[in-house]
Amino acid sequence: MKLDTRRTILVGFAFLSICAFWQLYDNVIPLILKFTFHVQDGPSGIVMSIDNVLALFLLPFFGALSDRTHTRLGRRMPYILCGTAAAVLLMNLLPIADRTGSFVLFIVALGLLLVAMGTYRSPAVALMPDVTAKPLRSKGNAIINLMGTLGGILTLLLTKALVQTYADGRSNYQF
Secondary structure (H helix, E strand, C coil): CCCCHHHHHHHHHHHHHHHHHHHHHHHHHHHHHHHCCCCCHHHHHHHHHHHHHHHHHHHHHHHHHHHCCCCCCCCCHHHHHHHHHHHHHHHCHHHHHHHHCCHHHHHHHHHHHHHHHHHHHHHHHHHHHHHCCHHHHHHHHHHHHHHHHHHHHHHHHHHHHHCEECCCCCEECCC
16 A cells, blocks of 8 residues: 555645745734734734634534535535635735725735635645545655645735835835
């Protein structure tokens, strides 16, 4: 029995996107809140914690829902595909809100983006055990976690290359 490394890496791209998003979220969103919308640290912390509150409800819900889903794409893929597509579209609203100074657009887009991320996080994590034989899951998990690490590193490198910082400390997040 041999691990299908190629397939495991493909499965790992979902986790890569999740880790890339959280790296961006944790590093860039507080700066936008501070420099664009002039939100103080306390309220900014509340905004930043919304994802944890949503995760308490969304992750178990969509994990259980994907367990009971049966489509020709499989149990997990509909959530991964739809959640990823929605997240990509919604993420593009954040720099627009930053550039236009629209706090309402920013908060609405961010809230919907967090929901989109919540729809595919549990199904993405559950996909590897679905397609990997039990004795090989440890190796598969190592590859999945490596893909997540690559997502975080990729985000840091792209942010460094694409984000311009002005003399007054503001940044241009218009990717």
